[in-house]
Amino acid sequence: MDNRRVFTFLHDCLTAGQPAVLVTVIAVEGASMRGPGTHMGVSKDGSFTGSLSGGCIENAVVAEALDALSQGEPRVVRFGACSPYIDIKLPCGGGLDIHFQPLVGTERSGQYLQAIELREPFSVDLPLTGGDAASINHWPAPKLLIIGHGASVSSLAKLARQMDLSVEVLSPDQKLLQELSEHRIVTSKLANPGDTGKITTDKWTAIVFLFHDHDWEIALMAHTLKQPHFYLGAMGGLKAHASRTDALKAVGISDEIIANIHAPIGLFHSSRDPDSLALSSLSEVIESYHQQDFGDVVK
Numbered sequence: 001m002d003n004r005r006v007f008t009f010l011h012d013c014l015t016a017g018q019p020a021v022l023v024t025v026i027a028v029e030g031a032s033m034r035g036p037g038t039h040m041g042v043s044k045d046g047s048f049t050g051s052l053s054g055g056c057i058e059n060a061v062v063a064e065a066l067d068a069l070s071q072g073e074p075r076v077v078r079f080g081a082c083s084p085y086i087d088i089k090l091p092c093g094g095g096l097d098i099h100f101q102p103l104v105g106t107e108r109s110g111q112y113l114q115a116i117e118l119r120e121p122f123s124v125d126l127p128l129t130g131g132d133a134a135s136i137n138h139w140p141a142p143k144l145l146i147i148g149h150g151a152s153v154s155s156l157a158k159l160a161r162q163m164d165l166s167v168e169v170l171s172p173d174q175k176l177l178q179e180l181s182e183h184r185i186v187t188s189k190l191a192n193p194g195d196t197g198k199i200t201t202d203k204w205t206a207i208v209f210l211f212h213d214h215d216w217e218i219a220l221m222a223h224t225l226k227q228p229h230f231y232l233g234a235m236g237g238l239k240a241h242a243s244r245t246d247a248l249k250a251v252g253i254s255d256e257i258i259a260n261i262h263a264p265i266g267l268f269h270s271s272r273d274p275d276s277l278a279l280s281s282l283s284e285v286i287e288s289y290h291q292q293d294f295g296d297v298v299k
Helices: 003-015 058-071 107-118 151-162 174-181 214-224 238-250 274-290
Strands: 020-029 039-043 075-080 095-103 122-127 133-138 143-148 166-171 186-189 205-210 231-234
Touching: 003 020, 003 039, 003 107, 020 058, 020 122, 020 133, 039 058, 058 075, 058 095, 095 122, 107 122, 143 151, 143 214, 151 166, 151 174, 151 205, 151 274, 166 174, 174 186, 205 214, 205 274, 214 231, 214 238, 231 274
Parallel strands: 143 166, 143 205, 166 186, 205 231
Antiparallel strands: 020 039, 020 095, 075 095, 122 133
């Protein structure tokens, strides 16, 4: 989920007339901290953004990237097991095939950034020897839509922004919205429990309800359950969720749809303080995102 940072770094370098290299893991053998499709950006001055391991090969990757840039040709280099860099070992014992693509103009980086900002899938095609190419597909990063009030909303929104996720908060609490807007978080005021017109989602959206007053939830949740999303979770214990279930059934939501609600929310359900609940909830959201099959990227 660091694609925005990597491609922004590359685009800024190229816009400033500084050549750069897009570095990509295209294959993994055995265990590895990062998987295929992981990117890193390296500038001509040796600065870089992104990580391909736990820090054990980054210096060698930068050196290889600068050599590829000086030659002006893409290349693939093995790091770890069976690598020509016999003095560089991955602690996990695996091997990484890493592609180095020198960049000069801003066209490609601009296209990737535009897709990221528009929340559209995109594909990075990397030339290989013999006229072949490696195609790396990317889906939009998870967007977090938080609907609720209280300190838990603030903690979750700020934590998600620290991870560079897209975050939007809907709340009836104007003071909370003002606080979050100062952290560059998109906010909207809910006028009443039936104010569904401000809700916008896509299939890469996670929806989190954090209401202590569960009377606010039902109309909003009934609406969002019918909208595209990959995750919907709600705060409250088993008793609260049983009441929620009855209320949703009363407005026509099926048992099958209700069964997809994550409640109690989070990976560790005993969370009580706002920060722990935020960590627990966001961990479950990210885990759910990585378990999804969003289909093929349409080029």
